[in-house]
Amino acid sequence: MNTFKWYSVLVGVVILHLLTQPFNVYSALERRLLSTDIEWSWENALDQTFQDSLENTLNDQMVTREWWIKVNTLKDTLLGRLIFDKVMPSEHGLVEVWFEDSDQLKRNIEFLKAFEAKVNAIVNVVPHSGSLLVPSYHDDSLLYDSEGYPSLRTWLMSQSSASSLMYQGDHHLNHFATPLMAEHLFNQLGLNLIQPTLSYCADFSGTLQPYYLSFKPKLDSLWAYDTPIESIQFNNQTHSSLHDLSACEGNNAYGGLMHGNQGFSSIQTGLKNNQSLLLIKDSHAHQLIPFLALHYQTIDVVDLRHYNGSIQALVDQGYDDVVVFVGEGSVRDDRNFFKLSR
């Protein structure tokens, strides 16, 4: 059979699959939500949103999608490719992120500094694996200069080697490094560090590994710090624990921490000391919150990527402390830090 006939058969199968099978919502292999919406409108057609959504949905809903991905990964590996989607193996057996150097970093630092000055906030930027492992090739003077943000990198590196601070296939600090960064922050807040409980969650190949399917890191143990609380509320849901540890059984164990990234969560810890904290964070703070929950009665948590309300309106509620705790990766390229100014 010639190539055109194979192609005709394949087109028929793909169309039949799209028309008859329900759309898949989640890819276990890539650990991400799949595109399911074709956003048709004239407006979307004009600004290419429709075209992009159609292409993404076709790709994500392709028949035997995981097989195609494995074929492609095998091909790339055979060709000797080292860097996939900015993720590459490092000399330490870890994966690291190849950052893009962009003006976004400068803009974000300006937003952080302005916010720090305006509300007397404490800002901590958690170093990324890329900075800990190969610090010299990025413009990180903005993040770690003597007048910039307190050098969590220097602090962490003085406590241990980089390779023991990171998960193997991840850019997050592990449960060993978490108390170190908590200690650093608590010194700034003038609080005493108390260790929360620590429980085993799952064997974990990291959040970056799905980008780099040919790299098989040695599995880490993901342990979750946890503190009993009264309630956590977000999106009209109320839960009685900080984490959703049932996620440890699934494909996205890390996503169970703090029930995933929520735009706004409000935690009532059950303490009766009237102490309140506004925490502006990304996922790097998820293991830190159990430490904070031992000191504050109320912790309101904002993730700028998913929050569209006014930060100033929150600050005006009069928290005892305001902390920004975000990963370096976000500060380098996230476009939501402008929300700190509104």
Next chain:
Amino acid sequence: MIFASTTFLFLFLPSAIIALLFTPPRFRSAILLFFSLIFYAYGEIRYGLIMIFSIALDYICGIMIESSKKEMNRKLWLLISVVGNLGLLFWFKYSGYLARLINQALDLSMPIPQILLPLGISFFTFQTMSYSIDVYRKEVKAERNLVDFGAYVTMFPQLIAGPIVRYSDIALELKAKVNLWDRLDHGFNLFVLGLGSKVLLANALAAAIAPIEALALENTSKLLWMIQTLYFGFQLYFDFAGYSLMAIGLGHMFGFTFPANFNYPYISSSVSEFFRRWHITLGDWFKSYLYIPLGGSRVPLKKVIFNLLVVWFITGLWHGADTQFVVWGLWLGLWVILEKIGLSKLNLPLWFKHTLTLVIIFISWSIFNAPSLSEWSQRFIHLDWISAASLEGVMLRNGLGLLIISMILSGPWIKTWFERFPSWTKQGFYTLILLLSIASLIHGSLNPFLYFRF
């Protein structure tokens, strides 16, 4: 829309094939025009009107040139066509550049027009202009059927990035309405080879050098940019040659024979030869409509040199509205002139001529690929040889296998060897390329088409 996308492969192309196969041949041009307008509007819905204007302009001019009795009127209609096409090209492509130049030269601050470049405008304006000139020269008859003419101008296989097809190339085929069933297999095989060039080689080479481009300039080095240029030279070739081959393959499937656009340029032993093998239809266009009318080579040497400088200046400008493209064109023009006045007559060993040609070409790609001349000088003059973090090793290794394969495939050797294979082996190879390309499109995210910017 781009060919290397699942939308094209699984929705648009099957629909177009079915429509063309199952409608009577007399409606084929109408079907082709309909699908071509959808193809164009899908990527640039706002600029569909420009396309319609371009069709109307040259359709009317062609008929008026042919039907005018007086030479003066024929010239006037030709002038309207040329001014109309060049005016479109100038407004959309060069007005911003000209305003910047005037601001710099006269220290003014006049507003710079922010105009989005319509897809493929450099290609379709040259194509329609050649039609009007050919009618004026009485080399072709004016097309009276508006649908046939519209199908010629908008024909989606080559609308966006060539090859530049002259009306005379396909005038007979527009009317002939051949049996398409017989042409599907061969045309599709050509399309698959082009798709593989684009997706498996060009996109992968682009991904290999993307980390260098993501770094701040001060964290890079001369050597890193040399590695980047090496990869880029092959990326550009497989990107553009791949697109041309896909266009030729689709054209074949739909009953047209488009001219070849590439013929293994990297085996050339002179710059002149390189550009007889690279983007052949553009070179032919400039030769027919600019170089020869200027007098070509049949004039005194000084005039030949002037003519070549004009052609290469405009070739550079055609590729981009910025000074580095002009410098790129003049750099190559300089070598073509040197070859014309004696360099090619020197009795140099073939390996030396070949190496010298590659060095000149890759220097030209370094200019071509730089965001500006000042950044080019930063990259290749002011930076250190080695980056502070010694990233050269990892960047050279990231895709080295791919680079070696690309180098081998840029010559004719594999093709010659492959042609000896039995048919079933070839079909298996094409099918494998198709499957790997689809896998890359489904999984991969980096899919730039370099010649879309022209």
